Amino acid sequence: MTDARPATRAIDALRHGWPVTIAAGADSLTLFAVETGDAGRLTEFDPDATAPLLLSAGRAATLKLVNQRAAATPDGPVMVERAPWLDFDMGSALADPQLDLGTPLKGPFRAIAVEQPELAAAALKLARMAGMLPAFFVRKAPSDIRVTLDELEAHEDADRLSIAARAKLPVDGAEDAEIVAFRSLSASDEHVALLIGTPEGRPPLVRLHSECLTGDVLGSLKCDCGPQLNAAIREIAANGWGILLYLRQEGRGIGLINKLRAYALQDQGFDTVDANTRLGFAIDARDFRIAARMLHLLGQRDIRLLTNNPAKVDALQAAGVNVIERVPHKLPPNPHNERYLATKRDRTGHQL
Ligand SMILES: Nc1nc2c(ncn2[C@@H]2O[C@H](COP(=O)(O)OP(=O)(O)OP(=O)(O)O)[C@@H](O)[C@H]2O)c(=O)[nH]1
Numbered sequence: 001m002t003d004a005r006p007a008t009r010a011i012d013a014l015r016h017g018w019p020v021t022i023a024a025g026a027d028s029l030t031l032f033a034v035e036t037g038d039a040g041r042l043t044e045f046d047p048d049a050t051a052p053l054l055l056s057a058g059r060a061a062t063l064k065l066v067n068q069r070a071a072a073t074p075d076g077p078v079m080v081e082r083a084p085w086l087d088f089d090m091g092s093a094l095a096d097p098q099l100d101l102g103t104p105l106k107g108p109f110r111a112i113a114v115e116q117p118e119l120a121a122a123a124l125k126l127a128r129m130a131g132m133l134p135a136f137f138v139r140k141a142p143s144d145i146r147v148t149l150d151e152l153e154a155h156e157d158a159d160r161l162s163i164a165a166r167a168k169l170p171v172d173g174a175e176d177a178e179i180v181a182f183r184s185l186s187a188s189d190e191h192v193a194l195l196i197g198t199p200e201g202r203p204p205l206v207r208l209h210s211e212c213l214t215g216d217v218l219g220s221l222k223c224d225c226g227p228q229l230n231a232a233i234r235e236i237a238a239n240g241w242g243i244l245l246y247l248r249q250e251g252r253g254i255g256l257i258n259k260l261r262a263y264a265l266q267d268q269g270f271d272t273v274d275a276n277t278r279l280g281f282a283i284d285a286r287d288f289r290i291a292a293r294m295l296h297l298l299g300q301r302d303i304r305l306l307t308n309n310p311a312k313v314d315a316l317q318a319a320g321v322n323v324i325e326r327v328p329h330k331l332p333p334n335p336h337n338e339r340y341l342a343t344k345r346d347r348t349g350h351q352l
């Protein structure tokens with residue numbers, strides 16, 4: 001089995017502001033994360049000030065850099081040539097859309113060829129795994145901390161999930177529930193399942209709920225997560241038997257801080273889809289193979305799924321779960337989440 005520890009070390013290093021090298025065979029790319037860097041450390045990383053800046057396609061499109069991009073795929077990473085005016089602060093402004101309104105972007109900026117597109121794409125993925133802005137100054141010379149593409153892949157391998165603990169957990173709406181916790185490689189990814197009712201041999205009614213700290217805990221009205229969570233527990237209980245999977249995929253997989261950055265963009269008028277794109281992330285970065293693995297460990301292959309999102313059905317089917325029925329999970333809108341729900345309906349294929 002591929003060693004996943006280098007990926008854990010790489011994530012930790014980036015969060016500390018230490019350079020990380022991503023390697024595949026003889027090729028490598030060394031990354032300096034804009035988010036956790038500063039001007040002094042950038043000079044240490046790149047004394048000649050020649051390191052270009054790696055950005056996502058979405059971010060480059062926002063900055064109007066995408067048309068002049070040399071030979072890359074439409075949604076592939078973009079490399080911005082280093083220029084005297086592209087110093088650390090300007091790199092931060094290019095990376096962070098929250099600064100778009102406050103920082104005049106003094107260019108010109110020029111996109112150059114991405115020599116190692118696979119490594120560059122992996123770098124952006126690593127930023128998502130670390131919950132950081134997808135923006136790096138890059139150089140060729142290796143650093144002490146190194147991770148390969150295979151090791152990054154291994155870190156996300158759903159097969160490494162295992163059941164770690166289970167106990168009775170009476171909850172509001174389902175007093176006969178049992179909680180099952182799953183261990184994964186990173187402490188922030190401790191997914192849980194709430195088993196409600198008695199199996200009786202029928203396929204369970206299943207809800208995949210992705211973590212939303214603001215909605216689930218603080219009662220945010222910006223989304224429908226809190227009410228959906230409560231209603232799911234009640235609906236499963238009323239059905240007599242089912243499972244709520246509580247997946248630690250905050251912000252559709254981009255992490256809490258990046259989600260709140262997306263909220264700041266929504267405060268400026270962008271919708272939930274454009275906010276993710278402007279930050280440089282996929283609209284939905286969740287990996288539902290984790291949910292499939294949890295259902296497998298719980299011995300469930302055939303399920304009825306509570307969701308309005310056909311992509312969840314497709315992702316589970318592709319991961320070997322037989323979704324025999326999609327059960328709608330619609331709740332009344334409030335004035336704060338009306339636009340969010342309309343965007344989900346109009347732009348992300350939700351059946352609302
Ligand atoms: N990036 C981002 N994530 C958001 C935003 N609003 C809510 N979320 C996250 O979206 C996830 C909730 O999605 P779900 O309700 O599980 O799923 P869904 O895709 O809407 O589909 P349903 O099953 O129909 O509810 C949680 O992880 C939230 O934190 C947003 O504006 N931006």
Ligand SMILES: [Zn+2]
Nearest residue numbers: 212215223225
């Ligand atoms: Zn929410």
